[in-house]
Amino acid sequence: MKVTLKYFGVIAESAGKSEEVLELEQGLSLRELKDQQIKTYQIQDAGSVQIAVNQNLNNEVELKEGDEVAFLPPFAGG
Amino acid sequence: MRYDRQIKLDEVGVSGQEKLRNASVLIVGVGGLGCPAAQYLTGAGIGKIGLMDHDTISVSNLHRQVLYDENDLGKSKVLVAKEKLQRLNSEIELVAIEEALTIDNAEKLFSEYDLILDGTDNFETKYLINDACILAGKPWVYASIYKNEGQLSVFNYQNGPSYRCLFSKTTRQNVSCEATGVLGVVPGIFGMLQAMEALKIILGVGNVLSGKLKISNLLSGSEQILNIQKKPEEIEKVKKNGIMSVRMDCEMKDSDKKYLDVREEFEQPKVTAANVIHIPLGELQQRSNEIPEQEEVLVFCQSGKRSAKAVEMLQTDFGFQNLKNVEGGIKTIING
Numbered sequence: 001m002k003v004t005l006k007y008f009g010v011i012a013e014s015a016g017k018s019e020e021v022l023e024l025e026q027g028l029s030l031r032e033l034k035d036q037q038i039k040t041y042q043i044q045d046a047g048s049v050q051i052a053v054n055q056n057l058n059n060e061v062e063l064k065e066g067d068e069v070a071f072l073p074p075f076a077g078g
Numbered sequence: 079m080r081y082d083r084q085i086k087l088d089e090v091g092v093s094g095q096e097k098l099r100n101a102s103v104l105i106v107g108v109g110g111l112g113c114p115a116a117q118y119l120t121g122a123g124i125g126k127i128g129l130m131d132h133d134t135i136s137v138s139n140l141h142r143q144v145l146y147d148e149n150d151l152g153k154s155k156v157l158v159a160k161e162k163l164q165r166l167n168s169e170i171e172l173v174a175i176e177e178a179l180t181i182d183n184a185e186k187l188f189s190e191y192d193l194i195l196d197g198t199d200n201f202e203t204k205y206l207i208n209d210a211c212i213l214a215g216k217p218w219v220y221a222s223i224y225k226n227e228g229q230l231s232v233f234n235y236q237n238g239p240s241y242r243c244l245f246s247k248t249t250r251q252n253v254s255c256e257a258t259g260v261l262g263v264v265p266g267i268f269g270m271l272q273a274m275e276a277l278k279i280i281l282g283v284g285n286v287l288s289g290k291l292k293i294s295n296l297l298s299g300s301e302q303i304l305n306i307q308k309k310p311e312e313i314e315k316v317k318k319n320g321i322m323s324v325r326m327d328c329e330m331k332d333s334d335k336k337y338l339d340v341r342e343e344f345e346q347p348k349v350t351a352a353n354v355i356h357i358p359l360g361e362l363q364q365r366s367n368e369i370p371e372q373e374e375v376l377v378f379c380q381s382g383k384r385s386a387k388a389v390e391m392l393q394t395d396f397g398f399q400n401l402k403n404v405e406g407g408i409k410t411i412i413n414g
Contacts (some may be wrong), residue, residue: 006302008227009227011225030172046211048245048247050244050245050250055302056304056307057244057291057304057305057306058309070302072291072293073249074245074248074249075222076198076199076200076204077224077225078109078111078196078197078198078222
């Protein structure tokens, strides 16, 4: 299944891009996807990273073809 | 007349202007976000605006905090802001609060205003604002900047989600605009978006950005609105425990060490991390069986004195071999 990933803040910097489309194994869970990307891009403080699926944060859903998954770090500048 | 151009709008009108005049807003942090917010809210005729900041104006502020000028260097931000804003609008009340927001002053101060506008640049204060707003029952307008990207939301508005519903866990990696660099326009735009949310809340018009997080990258032009799910347990936790210290939370959550907190329940800052056991000194004898014996446990109190007593007692009376006193108390764990 094809899934679009969007990265924000420092995660986009770690990834070197703000968006990519991945071909994922059918049945891959959201948690597995998160762990995989955190490892791939060596994202720090993974516990604070929030995930949104199709613009809904903290949504424990099954991934499906065409989903958009956003990786959101907290930041506090002002 | 002064407000003619906004009274002409259906969303404002004479009655809306009256609402603005009767409203009060506290701006916490009068920097890159707080300055533009303060200027436009002053212009709009908000009846009372509190300006809170304990910082002074430095030359590196001027590229984004354009309320200030070269003659203001070294002066108190809130005193200068108050004077300049009062010149913009002499009809409103401006209150300069030359203090840092703390666990001790937040809730009482917030209770004196209708809503809080967050112009801060660090996680500790954002969680502090969040918790104090929950306790005082006030909505707050949030914004944060990372380089060219900003986040905007309204929390604790009409039973909506809180900041802890969005980020229940935080990161130790707070990067300020000073550290990462920022174009002055970015906090400028977000500060004005915050002022707009404040006006919408006061006027009761439009769609308030509650339960939603707007993320804009002003360099790429991309924008997203994400839906925030309310987590009632995060809000209840604050109502039950009071203001929770996030600094301790994140210092300890990432650590794989075990801690034993021998302070009394009322002592601040509170620690709620999962790797911390709480047993006040006076209850240790009855509850010593709750302390793990196999792994190292760091014992702390406020200053290090009570925890030293605790370690000695637990070693002598109960034969614990795995306890270590945190000398200097809780502060050393925060700083360390």
